[in-house]
Amino acid sequence: MGQREELIRFLKASRGRISPAEVGLPPRDRRREKGLSRDEVAMLAGMSVTWYTWFEQGRDVQLSAPTLERLSTALRFSPREREFLFALAQHRPPPLIDSSSRTVAPSVRHMLDSLNVPALVLTEEWTVIAWNRFVARVFRDYGAMAPEDRNLFKILLQGESYKAQEDEYRDMVQRLTARLKWDYSRAIRVDVFDALIAEMMDRSELFRHFWLNGDIMAHMEGPNTRILPGLGQVSFQHTSYAVEQEPSQRLMLFAPMDAETVAILARIGAEEDSEVA
Incomplete structure (x- = not known):
């Protein structure tokens, strides 16, 4: 047929x-x-x-x-x-519709909790709405933050710890801005994006430069390295995927890049399990 x-x-x-x-x-x-x-x-x-x-x-x-x-x-x-x-x-998907969903499906929540690597879910405008225990230990505990402060784009561009390494910070801002441009072109809630862009234009000269002159990136991936006090250095390769049940949401996974990171994640998992028990 x-x-x-x-x-x-x-x-x-x-x-x-x-x-x-x-x-x-x-x-x-x-x-x-x-x-x-x-x-x-x-x-x-x-x-x-x-x-x-x-x-x-x-x-x-x-x-x-x-x-x-x-x-x-x-x-x-x-x-x-x-x-x-x-x-x-x-022979193409329909236009996206604004479901205004700020919650994840139970199956997505179960998947996050089952993973042994950091993983989180973002809305189209980069607000973090779900995360697992490894994100809270390795990156930041979004549960301790007000919902309006959970925009990952603003966190990364405004975080003082990221600005300490000037060259790396510049490369990161370039990549993030290129991806934000792509997301803006497909945005449902354009007013939210406009407010975010205007705020970043005022607060970051680097963002202004790359927004006006930079590239466009349709796929979000790259390395991520940080030092965890008392545990050591962890290195990840992060990638992102659309959530099938909710196309305006995006899943980000952080895959360990070396054996040391795998061991540290296993230690974090064991500590969390012992606390629950």
Whole structure:
């Protein structure tokens, strides 16, 4: 079965499961088909009957993103069904929607707690909303910070300990600003980004320079080394991944780069387990 045939089947099945009464339409006498008719779907989606009919028949009809959004609403699609429609109709994901979610799914929380390496979850504007015990011990305890102070971009650019190594700090600001540019281009909450950018423009000459003249980075990864008092030096390679359940959230993982770091993490884990016991 090709994608066009799957689109036909999907649309027919979707309108067939919705009764007119569910969407406030009067019932028809002697209905020939189960669910909504094509005419009714077209009316609910603000489309012409001809265009919807051709689309459902699999003809070479290109619908705009706003039209597909209205069709998704008319057919009461779930977020996954909406993504499926866009993938079949336009061969690309739908525009991101602002879920305003500041919590993580239980499965993501379980994954964070199960890992033996530092890991955290960021919102699209870089606010840390979830972390595991290794992050609290190796980097900082976000639980001891007010939610409005948990923006990782501001923490990294304004932290005095990062500024101590001038060359490394400059390279970090360049990388972070390049990634922030990419995130800004895809932002849902543009007003939040605008406020963050304006604040950084006022507070950091380096940020201003790289924002106005720097590169763009679509992927966030790189080395991270720090010294933990009483434990020693730890070195990580950090990478980030989109959270499938919530595309506006990003998971950051810190993988140890040497045996010493692995041993220190094991020690931290054992200490945490003994405290719980």
